[in-house]
Amino acid sequence: ETGVTQTPRHLVMGMTNKKSLKCEQHLGHNAMYWYKQSAKKPLELMFVYNFKEQTENNSVPSRFSPECPNSSHLFLHLHTLQPEDSALYLCASSQPITAGGVTDTQYFGPGTRLTVL
């Protein structure tokens, strides 16, 4: 496998379900990101991890819970979601974020298309 992979590619869940999205990067990066892409809205940054430490939580509701066990893997745990959470969830990775520096190029996975019924 090369680049950034995400599983599952499609997910349908009820509002009471608990599910997890998985992201894996094979690029040797140390920063990983979760984005949400809703219809007709710009991409929204959700979470940022740098060297496994969460550095950004962009006012995301607690029903979304990220986990980064190592620099290669990133999870997004979902529980009691709402229909408005239906969207494409994209994972990305980059070289480490440095203080005072501009973020390096972010490479994205194919996304998980989530539908909440």
Next chain:
Amino acid sequence: AQKITQTQPGMFVQEKEAVTLDCTYDTSDQSYGLFWYKQPSSGEMIFLIYQGSYDEQNATEGRYSLNFQKARKSANLVISASQLGDSAMYFCAMSYAWADGGSQGNLIFGKGTKLSVKP
């Protein structure tokens, strides 16, 4: 606040012709980066090209070039010799460092331009 504006929701181009996708940005930072990504209907966001705010030369990558006009705060993407496979959404994005020296790795995205290449 940082902002990216893409004013063309959709564009058509004839195969083999060149096309320019517009992007303007707003920032008071001196250090920032500008990116273009392509998103086919499959959903993956594909990195195309990068321009740093201090780069004096316009970036080029194969058929892609970035027309960087710093004073006008514009970073238009030029695709030469369009191909049918170029049909996709195109997003302009900007990264920046916080004024206090911190960097959170934020990328600000525009709303995108849907490019359709006609045979």
